[in-house]
Amino acid sequence: MNYTDRDLNWLSFNERILQEAENEDSPLMERLKFIAIYSSNLEEFYRVRVASHRFAQRYHDDIKNKYGYRPSFLLQQITQVVSSQQERMGKVFYSKILPGLAKEGIHLLTDHFSEEDENQMGTFYDNQLEGNFTIRDITEEVKLQLKNLTVYLYAVTKERQFIIELDYKTFGRFIDVSTSDKEKRVVQLDDIFRSNTSKFLGEKSEIFAVKISRDAELYMDEEQEEDIVVKIEKSIVNRDTGLPSRLLFDENIPFKYIDTLRKKIEVDMSGLIPGGRYHNFYDFFGFPASEKHLLYPEIPKIQCHRLDNSSDWFEEINKEAIFLSFPYQSYDYVTRFLKIASEDKDVEEINITLYRVAKTSAVCQALEAAAKSGKKVFVLDEAQARFDEASNIYWGERLRKAGATVRYGINDLKVHAKICTIKRRESEGIKTYAYMGTGNFNEKTAEIYGDHALLTTQTNYTKDLDEVFAFLKDNSYQPKFETLLVAPFNLRSSIEHLIDNEISLVKKGKKGKLTIKLNSLEDTLMIDKLRHAADEGVEIDLIVRGICCYHPQTKLQEKNIKVVSIIDRFLEHTRIYHFHNDGVSKVYLASADWMTRNLSRRIEVAFPILKESAKALLLAELDAQLHDNKKGRYVACKKENQFIEGDETIGSQEKMFELVSKYNF
Incomplete structure (x- = not known):
């Protein structure tokens, strides 16, 4: 083949993430975070890439992609590689990370619960969980519609089988059952149910975790003459019922049971992915341990002395362009400049592109304040930024209500540029201040993403940015560029x-x-x-x-x-x-x-x-x-x-x- 397939190669990238979890030179909690990153990456991969191959295999005759590979072949290869990687992940998690945490007095209990642990788990069940879960019989007649990304417990008794849905949103994944300050003892919600099965099933049973991942693509009806926001909002709902891309299950479950479940939710054999006792390892982003010596040491933010020592940021940027590097420097320089612009009486106009923003976005709050103060604010809000659609629409509608002009993308083109212009009336006329970056206008991700940005008034940049925004506002406009690519x-x-x-x-x-x-x-x-x-x-x-x-x-x-x-x-x-x-x-x-x-x-x-x-x-x-x-x-x-x-x-x-x-x- 002339090219490596993008998805097989992506698995090679995720292996590099796994290598960091295996890296014994890294702090223990950071290694656990890399486990969570690996798991989160893989979840999105199945929901997006694997789902697209299943769709192509089922509805597009299994034709070769541009790299020369058929979906059926890729799905087979992906299953083999992922199974091998999952085995590695389980090995490092159980044989390295958990024992390492135990030496630090942090015990994530997965078996061998003490009598005191069992008592604590029983008390938690009696006081909080009893009756606060959903249980359904699995019979030949019953239809199952498992929710996307939800971990279920498959309970098997002598005569019957059940599906149990846990309420992680209310109770969380990890429950602290510590009885002293000398050590931390944590159990998982799954195991509280496991240890109390006789209370709600009335007989001995085996419990196995299962989880479905579904297609995350937004299949919007282009024939419907509806507002893009309405289309997206309707399509987001369908993610919970989309085509299954995999069924992850405890490898110890007898095949006849998982085969029954597979048929009921219409997953083909290649979509069966054996795993361990627990799923959703990306939940370890929220593991309750924050001991500093188990984390990367904090690093100080490097100051931008020109801005820190200036009483007039407009004047400072006008003197000479300012170059910024994140996360080594604080993203506050960006959000503060937008806030200054929103409050400055001489600023008349702000134009910006938004792709992914923080949930409590200081960037959007500054834009909102600017619009409310009567400034012209134009926002190209990319409504189809995958998994951020709802957040982007929320901010877009909020900015529109504040008086901003909001456009949700362009037909056939996603807007991924990270640019902003601020028009300010000064003694010589209108001066344009420009921001260009490699990363999103997102102060949260700027803490962990390596990116660069430029603040400038140089006309060779600003003239071309005006051309970009002219096109974003009117797609019939034919832009011309002299400096920017x-x-x-x-x-x-x-x-x-x-x-x-x-x-x-x-x-x-x-x-x-x-x-x-x-x-x-x-x-x-x-x-x-x-x-x-x-x-x-x-x-x-x-x-x-x-x-x-x-x-x-x-x-x-x-x-x-x-x-x-x-x-x-x-x-x-x-x-x-x-x-x-x-x-x-x-x-x-x-x-x-x-x-x-x-x-x-x-x-x-x-x-x-x-x-x-x-x-x-x-x-x-x-x-x-x-x-x-x-x-x-x-x-x-x-x-x-x-x-x-x-x-x-x-x-x-x-x-x-x-x-x-x-x-x-």
Whole structure:
């Protein structure tokens, strides 16, 4: 095959997450968080990607995808890989993490409950749980409609079988049954039911956990002439009843019972995924233990002295562009600037794109205040940001009520750019202040996502951003760009031209080199372009956190293309494009990965970094990640997911903290 399938490769990425759970150099609670991340990732994978393959297999005749693979083959391969990974996850959880926590006096009890534990569990059941659950007989006649992502207990007695639905929302997953301050003893809600089955079934029984995952795609009826918000709200409800993508079950359950359940909820055999005694490991994000020595040490936020020492942020930004790096610096600089703009009497207009925002969004609150004060506020609110649809609609409607003009996306194009312009009346006329970033306007995720942003009034940026917003407001407008690379208009062609330039330099006997940092590399045309450049002698370094569909086909590609991935404390989210350009580097920050959807079906913005000190920081960041032998892995080669060799003793994120600390802010 010419390309690695994106979903099989995604499983390789999730294996890197699992490696961090296995990493004994990391604090115990952080390793438990990586278990939760692995589980959460896998859940979304089944709800989105696996569900799409099942849909294609059932309704589209099992035809090959653009990488050359049939859904039936992919589903088979996915089941094999996931089963192996789940076994690894169970091993590290039970044989490493739980014993490690026990040594710290934190006991998550999964068996061997003491008499006191049993008494505590019985008391909890009697006082709180009795009668507060749903139990149904499983008979040939009964129809079962299991809720999406809900853990059920399958109870088997001598004569009957039951499905029990637990109320996790009310009681939580983890129950503290400690009787002294010397140690923490925690049980799971599942086990409280298990230890009290005789009270509600009246006889001896076996209990097994099962869970269904359903298709998360929003299948909206395009023929219905309804408001996009109404369509989405209707479709979100259907996620709870969508096509099953997997049935996860305790591997100890006798097959005849799980086969009965499978048939009742219409899951085919490839959708059966054996697991352990417990499911929904992503609930461990909320495990009740916060001992500091079991977590990453807190790191101080690096100040932006120019803003901190300024009484007039508009004046400071107007003097010279301000470059920011998250999470090493506080996202408060962004939310505070929007708040200042919302309150400033000379600000007349704010334009912004929103893709994913925090639930209690300080960004949206500032926009709301601006609209209420009479300022013109335009919000492109991407209503189809998967799993954030309801939150985005909530904020969109709230901003609309405040007086903002809100548009929920564009037909056939998702808006993924992270841009904002603020129009302010000053002595010389209207001045435009611009924000461009690689991450969402989300102060919560900015605490754990590695991203960069620029605040500027430079007209070469602001003129092009005005063109973007003119198109977002009126899709019949034909935008023109001189500085920014904007998908789907000139981003792909500009990247191709920049790669061609490196090829031409090699042909002239000069050095051709490019370094690209992305979340995902999936677009087949871009992969072919990189292969061609490598065959012509261009040196290519790729830092790809997640999906990478490239694999070498020639000796020159093996020699000239190096791919690494960084998985560490913070999620590497920024996109950086660096072209050597005969020693006069061209460096861009971007919202776009090199996926077909980003380059061809989304509004994305890549912006050049012109300030030499900021450019130097980004180049140092790329170099540190390419040589990170603590958290860096090789990708797309025979050493898949093996750690990078080298003598360096500092990880690239630790190095990044040093770089940002030394940067002249």
